[in-house]
Amino acid sequence: MSTLTAQRTTAAPAARGGAPKRRSPRRRLRGEAKLHPVVWVFVFAVMGFSLIPFYWLVNTSLKQGVSLSKGELFPSQPTFENYLAVFQNPEFLLALRNSVIIAVVTTTVALVFASFAAYALARLKMRRKAMILTLILSVTTFPAIAIAAPMFSIWREIGLYDTLLGLIIPKLTFALPLAIYTLTSFFKEIPRELEESAYMDGATPFMAFRKVILPLAVPGLATTAILVFISVWNEFLLAVTLTTSPEARPVPVAIAFFSGTSEFDQPLGTISAASVIITVPLVILVLLCQKRIVSGMTAGAVKG
Amino acid sequence: MALKSLSPGRGVNSHGLNGREVKSRGGNGRDRAERRVAFRMTAPSLVLMALVAAVPIGYALWLSLNQYSVRTAGLSRFVGLENYITALSGPHWWAAFGQTFLFAGLSVSLELVLGTAMALLLNLAFKGRALLRTVVLLPYAVVTVVSAITWETMFAPNLGLVTNVLSTLGLPGGDVVWLGEHGYAMAVIVLADVWKTTPFAALIILAGLQVISAETYEAAELDGASKWQAFVNVTLPLLRPAIVLAAIFRTMDALRVFDLPFVLTRGANGTESMSMLAYTQLRENRLVGEGSALSILTFLTVMAVSVVYIRFAGGNIREVAKEEQ
Numbered sequence: 001m002s003t004l005t006a007q008r009t010t011a012a013p014a015a016r017g018g019a020p021k022r023r024s025p026r027r028r029l030r031g032e033a034k035l036h037p038v039v040w041v042f043v044f045a046v047m048g049f050s051l052i053p054f055y056w057l058v059n060t061s062l063k064q065g066v067s068l069s070k071g072e073l074f075p076s077q078p079t080f081e082n083y084l085a086v087f088q089n090p091e092f093l094l095a096l097r098n099s100v101i102i103a104v105v106t107t108t109v110a111l112v113f114a115s116f117a118a119y120a121l122a123r124l125k126m127r128r129k130a131m132i133l134t135l136i137l138s139v140t141t142f143p144a145i146a147i148a149a150p151m152f153s154i155w156r157e158i159g160l161y162d163t164l165l166g167l168i169i170p171k172l173t174f175a176l177p178l179a180i181y182t183l184t185s186f187f188k189e190i191p192r193e194l195e196e197s198a199y200m201d202g203a204t205p206f207m208a209f210r211k212v213i214l215p216l217a218v219p220g221l222a223t224t225a226i227l228v229f230i231s232v233w234n235e236f237l238l239a240v241t242l243t244t245s246p247e248a249r250p251v252p253v254a255i256a257f258f259s260g261t262s263e264f265d266q267p268l269g270t271i272s273a274a275s276v277i278i279t280v281p282l283v284i285l286v287l288l289c290q291k292r293i294v295s296g297m298t299a300g301a302v303k304g
Numbered sequence: 305m306a307l308k309s310l311s312p313g314r315g316v317n318s319h320g321l322n323g324r325e326v327k328s329r330g331g332n333g334r335d336r337a338e339r340r341v342a343f344r345m346t347a348p349s350l351v352l353m354a355l356v357a358a359v360p361i362g363y364a365l366w367l368s369l370n371q372y373s374v375r376t377a378g379l380s381r382f383v384g385l386e387n388y389i390t391a392l393s394g395p396h397w398w399a400a401f402g403q404t405f406l407f408a409g410l411s412v413s414l415e416l417v418l419g420t421a422m423a424l425l426l427n428l429a430f431k432g433r434a435l436l437r438t439v440v441l442l443p444y445a446v447v448t449v450v451s452a453i454t455w456e457t458m459f460a461p462n463l464g465l466v467t468n469v470l471s472t473l474g475l476p477g478g479d480v481v482w483l484g485e486h487g488y489a490m491a492v493i494v495l496a497d498v499w500k501t502t503p504f505a506a507l508i509i510l511a512g513l514q515v516i517s518a519e520t521y522e523a524a525e526l527d528g529a530s531k532w533q534a535f536v537n538v539t540l541p542l543l544r545p546a547i548v549l550a551a552i553f554r555t556m557d558a559l560r561v562f563d564l565p566f567v568l569t570r571g572a573n574g575t576e577s578m579s580m581l582a583y584t585q586l587r588e589n590r591l592v593g594e595g596s597a598l599s600i601l602t603f604l605t606v607m608a609v610s611v612v613y614i615r616f617a618g619g620n621i622r623e624v625a626k627e628e629q
Contacts, residue, residue, distance in 0.1 A: 035430045042425060043436060050439050053499060056465045057454045071463025117349040120342035125335050132346065139353050141610050143560040145579040146603035147357060149586050149596050150364035153372075173356040176349050205341045234447045236563040237579060241587060252449040256567050268457060275450040282445035290438050297504065298511040 057279070061272035068269055082273035091246045092274055095254035099278075101164055102250055103232045106171050107225050114179035115221065119209045121180065122187035123195070140177045147173070148241040155242060162248045170238050175228045182227060182296050186220025187213060223296035226289055230282060251278050361603065367596035387597035397598065400581040401605070403574060407490065408558035411497040415554055416547060418498065419505030426506065427513050440503045448500060452567035455496040459483060486574045493564050493575060501557070505550040512546020513539070552613050559606050578602040 035043070060068070062078040086092050120126055121133060147170055152161070160166035190213055198208040214221075236252050243249045249257075255278070258271045286293060368388065371381040391397045426437055443451065458465045459482035471478025482488045516539065524534045562579040569575045571584065582602055586595025 035428065039425070039428070039430075042421070043430075043432070046422060046425065047436065047439050049499065050443055050503075052465070053451070053454045053458065054442070056458050057450075059465075060457050069463055071460070071465070071468045073465070073468065113349045113352065116345035120345040124342035124345075125338045126342040126346070127339055132350070135350075136353065138610075139357050141556045141606060142357060142361075143579055143599070143602045143606050145560070145562070145582045145599045146364060147360045149582060149592075149599035150360035150367060152586060153367060153592055153596075154360065154363060170356055173353055176353055180349060205338055206345075209345075230445060236449055236566070237560075237583070240566070241583060252447050252563070255447075255453065256449050256563075268460075271453055272457065275447075275453055279446055279450055282447075283442055286441055286445040287438060290441050293441065293444075294437070294507055298507050 054279075057272055057275055060268060061276045064269050082269040083277070085270050086274045086277060089270075091249075091254060092251075094246050095249050095251045096278075098164060098248060099233060099250040099252075102167055102171065103229050106168050106175050106232045107228045109168075110172055110175040110179045110228050111221060111225055114176055114183050114224070115214065115217070116209075117176075118180050118183035118187055119213060122184045123209075123213075124205055136177045136180055139173065140181075142174075144170075144174065144235075144237040145241075148238050151238075152241055161242060162244050164248055166242055167239060167248065167250070170242070171232050171235055174235070174238075175232055178231060179224050179228050182224045183217070183220060186217055186224070189220075190216050219292065220296075223289070223292040226285060226293060227296050230285075233282070361600075364596045364600055364603075367592055368594075368600050370593050372592040383593070387593045388601070391594060391597050391601060396576075396581055397578075397601065399574060400576045400578045403490075404559055404561065404577045404579075407494060407497075407561060407577065408555055410490075411494045411501075411558050412551060412554045414494065414498050415502045415505045416509075416551055418502045419509050419550060420543070420547065422502060422506035423509035423513050426510050440506065443500045444503050446500060448563045449567055451496055451500045452564050455492055455499070456483065456568055459492050483569055484573065489569050489573045489575050493568055496564055496568065497558065497561070501554065505554055508550040508553070509543060509546050512543050512549075516542045548613075548616075552610070555613070556606060556610060559609060560602075578605065 059073075059075060061082055062075040062080070063072065064077075064079050064081055067076055117136075121129060126132070151166075151170055155161035155163075155166045160169070194212050194216065195208045198212045203211065233250075234252065236256070239250050239253045240256070243253060246254070251274075255271060255274050258267060258274065369382060369384060371383045371386070422440060426433065426440075446454075457463075459467060461467055461479075461481050462471075464482075467478050467480070467482070469478075470476070480488055482492050520538055520542070521534060524538045529537065560579055561577045562583070565571055565575045565577050565580055566583075571577075571580045576584070578598070579602055582595050582598035585591045585598055589595075
């Protein structure tokens with residue numbers, strides 16, 4: 001499994017720095033100062049495929065009653081009623097609060113633990129490093145149900161079932177390997193000279209880590225935080241297995257159960273509005289940090 | 305690993321974490337101090353992951369060997385492999401098993417083909433490339449449940465975008481109850497997955513693409529290779545490690561699929577995945593023993609596939625492992 005790391009380390013620097021130098025000759029080879037019209041068709045097809053669902057979600061969220069049931073391509077009478085309804089729904093607000101707490105706590109704790117581990121794995125001499133990396137990576141391939149099922153029973157025994165802490169702990173287990181892998185590759189990129197001069201001044205490895213590496217790794221830490229946050233926010237199986245009441249349910253579960261109230265009275269408009277509300281912040285995050293997210297995804301090469 | 309270059313500086317480092325003098329036995333003392341720090345820095349993560357991953361799986365193994373029902377107030381009785389026999393001899397597990405692999409096969413192959421095409425597109429120099437990259441990345445930020453709801457509304461009978469457009473244009477499919485039939489429901493689930501995760505495959509493949517050096521292409525050009533020949537004979541083979549990597553991650557993820565069928569069909573019309581079946585037995589039917597057996601079976605299936613992948617990409621892995629040391 002340690003392959004994955006190594007492939008990543010060869011691929012990552014190129015994604016960030018190595019590419020521009022190499023790109024121009026290839027462009028010449030393909031003779032593409034201007035794109036062939038057929039290629040433009042592909043460009044627009046890809047854009048359409050990516051964006052149309054967003055359009056339809058927003059469109060649905062602005063409709064009510066007849067307008068909704070006719071499935072108009074444009075809302076003839078756009079209304080924000082659905083949004084108002086969502087913000088007046090105590091269950092949604094509770095779910096939003098839960099999601100924020102879970103995602104923030106998990107991300108913070110994962111980042112602290114992972115930065116220690118990642119530094120050791122990136123820079124220090126260590127016994128059985130390959131084995132440890134393999135073990136960590138194998139955690140990411142666990143199907144969540146294999147943990148959720150027994151945890152359902154354990155948590156019920158010890159009273160963590162249907163609590164926020166009961167969700168944070170298992171989510172942390174999946175967030176840690178993601179954070180460790182992404183951070184390891186970021187740490188590897190920090191120039192060694194800086195650390196070495198710290199050693200010259202008599203610093204211990206831990207001091208070098210805390211005083212030299214960590215401050216320099218802030219961009220990498222931020223990127224990792226975004227990736228972990230998105231994956232924790234998105235996670236569904238643990239959330240649905242380990243909660244039962246609105247007091248502990250995070251947003252994705254709350255939205256999934258919105259639709260289940262009645263077969264005939266699907267509150268499609270409200271569900272869509274709620275979906276838009278939780279999508280907007282993450283879309284803004286992606287727009288602002290897309291370069292970092294790309295480098296983090298390709299560097300860690302771990303699904304978020 | 306890259307530790308060789310650390311050695312000049314490490315000469316000074318004869319102190320442990322707390323500044324304690326480390327007994328120096330030749331050059332090993334320094335190494336030992338460093339190893340100790342490394343161990344202490346890694347241990348918290350490892351302990352947590354071990355506790356939260358290994359302990360529950362061990363417990364699941366135990367539960368799966370028992371008849372344990374919440375309905376009968378947690379009555380527990382050791383039954384050996386009975387739960388496994390029940391699961392493996394009934395139709396549900398094999399149906400879910402087949403559907404999960406069908407889903408994984410369809411969605412991963414589509415994602416790899418589309419992802420490669422998308423990566424090639426993103427690697428071209430053209431005005432608007434940055435915009436394209438941002439746009440294809442957006443679905444990644446969408447919570448899977450939301451993406452499932454969105455696709456559900458797009459394929460809703462009469463009022464969905466897709467059904468609406470198809471029936472307005474008089475094309476077939478406009479009057480289909482998409483989520484009400486196995487084949488169509490599976491198609492929507494695959495589409496929703498492709499929409500959300502193709503960008504991930506594309507980015508990994510793009511990273512692989514950018515490592516291929518220009519000289520390789522120049523050589524191909526000098527040999528008179530056409531663009532297509534260059535792609536098939538130069539790009540694809542060199543891209544293989546990146547594509548295999550994307551395939552591994554996407555397959556592992558696809559085999560664990562849960563939220564898409566959960567929201568889109570609740571597992572109806574033969575779209576239940578392995579994870580969903582285990583969840584249903586556990587939470588809805590309160591069959592803890594059988595649910596645990598099913599989750600162990602899911603776990604073993606995913607592990608088996610990852611072992612096959614490692615075998616399949618074995619050459620790469622040995623090379624890479626060497627590099628890693």
